[in-house]
Amino acid sequence: MRRITLDDVASLAGVSPITVSRVLRKPATVSETLRLRVIEAVEKLGYVPNVAASRLASSRTHTIGVIVPTLYNVIFAEYLFALHEVLVAAGFQVVVVNSRYSEVEEENAIKALLGQRAEAIIIAGIHHTALSRQLLVQARLPVVQTFELSDDPIDLNIGMSQEDAGHIATRHLIDRGFRRIAFLTGNLDHRAQSRFDGYHNAMREVGLKSLEMIAHRPRHSSVALGSELFGEMDDRGDLPEAIFCTDDNLALGAMQECRKRRIRVPDDISIIGFHDLEFSACAAPSLSSIATRRYETGRLAAEKVLLALDAATKSGPEQIDMGFALVVRESTSSELVFANRTSNSSAGAIRPTNEGEQPDE
The missing domain is CATH 3.40.50.2300 (Response regulator)
Incomplete structure (x- = not known):
């Protein structure tokens, strides 16, 4: 069975292929009646746009690469949820790669994401092979290193000590x-x-x-x-x-x-x-x-990436200390105590996740 094409949709809707393309890419530029007619044809035929061709035509992939050391540990769940929440809503696809705590596998992941023309890369960690760092620097795209603080960030560093x-x-x-x-x-x-x-x-x-x-x-x-x-x-x-x-x-x-x-x-x-x-x-x-700010770290990383992609010029390296909080409960004391900490005095205090409290969503 042959693949449904843009021409098939145009023929069924009674419009030109250019009009179909305009409806799919910039629906606000066509009338509501025309848009509904094209969408009806798309749904009836089960048409799926050729993403590769669109990427070649626009030089944009709308893909953000994310590298984490494991998908096994629940600590990355809130982080990935926040990244998807912000980036998907902005029209980006999030590609998550598991490096399995291996700097060599992380290097391979970076090569693969760059080969797929990811528009930005977000990495959990600051320790990379020399080649990985070279590739990220030379790529001249937004790079966010998270979860730790680096003495020499590649681009944007959001983490804690x-x-x-x-x-x-x-x-x-x-x-x-x-x-x-x-x-x-x-x-x-x-x-x-x-x-x-x-x-x-x-x-x-x-x-x-x-x-x-x-x-x-x-x-x-x-x-x-x-x-x-x-x-x-x-x-x-x-x-x-x-x-x-x-x-x-x-x-x-x-x-x-x-x-x-x-x-x-x-x-x-x-x-x-x-x-x-x-x-x-x-x-x-x-x-x-x-208490560590995993959700907030992911959300801020995503927001900063969107800002960087919209910026006319690339700014220099930036570091944001998310801090942490000592939460004292019954396993070490009968009293509940919160002590907010950051690695430098200029960073703001954080509000730790309290009992039964969820991160702001």
């Missing part, structure tokens, strides 16, 4: 009087490594040991992994006084394992997570965490 957040989480436990504080993580990617650096520096500042208090497994962070890592610590008779987990999934798993082993949280051990996922406020006990 992962190291400062790890430091604050650990200081919270230290300030509550704990000295044996463990660090739990799955894949030790760049962001997890930065959180560990914050943990290690906070411990070192007060003369506490940290290197022998690490529980690590090179797997996706999950509730099951948190349960497994905690169980192994307890089986060794190496139970700490408190634990900093690199995300809330690990923290929830550790708390569930505590319940199985009749270890009370926070009476016997305190636990803090990272990202302040929706379930953190609903857990029993409720989970202390570091």
Whole structure:
């Protein structure tokens, strides 16, 4: 069966192919009667425009490339939702590529997106191969690096200091009087490594040991992994006084394992997570965490890309610190406390996601 063409639609609607094209591309330029006649023919024939041909004719692809390290972890769900919400409404197609925490696969993803003539690229992370960075610089299109802060951004950088957040989480436990504080993580990617650096520096500042208090497994962070890592610590008779987990999934798993082993949280051990996922406020006990602005980061990245594409001239590199918030709940304290943090004094304070509260949509 042959493909339905623009000429077929024009013949059925009784208009010229140019008119059909005008209706599909700029419907406001034709009368309502003519527009409805063409649309009726399009729907009756099941016509699908030839996007490749349109791209060649207009030099625009209306495609935005997005690279994330995983589609497994829920922390990227709000981020991707915000990107789609803004960009799709503006008439762009969002192409999401999973780099699987590999800088080589990220490099291949960048090549593929540039080959498809993406008009902008948004990347979760700031660590790239030398070739990846060269390709992004030479492409001369809007590039947004997110989730972390870079000392040398390629173009626009929207993120937070992962190291400062790890430091604050650990200081919270230290300030509550704990000295044996463990660090739990799955894949030790760049962001997890930065959180560990914050943990290690906070411990070192007060003369506490940290290197022998690490529980690590090179797997996706999950509730099951948190349960497994905690169980192994307890089986060794190496139970700490408190634990900093690199995300809330690990923290929830550790708390569930505590319940199985009749270890009370926070009476016997305190636990803090990272990202302040929706379930953190609903857990029993409720989970202390570091709140990160994932939805807001995605939305701002999308809005900045649209502004850059509309701008007559390309501006220089820009950095936006989204900050983070320490949210103290029952797993480390009986009191609810919010402490907003940014990596520099010029950045505004953030409002953390509170109990039962959803991001502004």
